[in-house]
Amino acid sequence: MPKSRIRKKADFTPPPAKQATNIKLTNRSWVAPVMLALFLIGLAWIVVFYVTDGDLPIESLKNWNIVVGFGFIAGGFGVSTQWK
Numbered sequence: 001m002p003k004s005r006i007r008k009k010a011d012f013t014p015p016p017a018k019q020a021t022n023i024k025l026t027n028r029s030w031v032a033p034v035m036l037a038l039f040l041i042g043l044a045w046i047v048v049f050y051v052t053d054g055d056l057p058i059e060s061l062k063n064w065n066i067v068v069g070f071g072f073i074a075g076g077f078g079v080s081t082q083w084k
Contacts, residue, residue, distance in 0.1 A: 028084055035079045042072030 046069035048056050057065060 038076035
């Protein structure tokens with residue numbers, strides 16, 4: 001039986017050195033306080049509306065005060081998308 005040919009292995013070449021890339025991290029320390037503030041303002045707006053039987057915060061808006069309160073809460077969720 002004939003002998004098979006032996007393949008020559010290539011010499012080891014190390015992979016190219018990786019260069020460090022600068023990761024630009026933006027300072028988003030404002031996101032958490034603004035988000036929590038909007039949540040709390042919206043919650044307080046709705047609670048005050050119910051506790052005062054619609055007299056406060058703005059009497060002329062009547063039941064639209066609930067929409068304003070949920071608008072603040074929705075704004076808090078919108079700001080939360082910026083949190084990293």
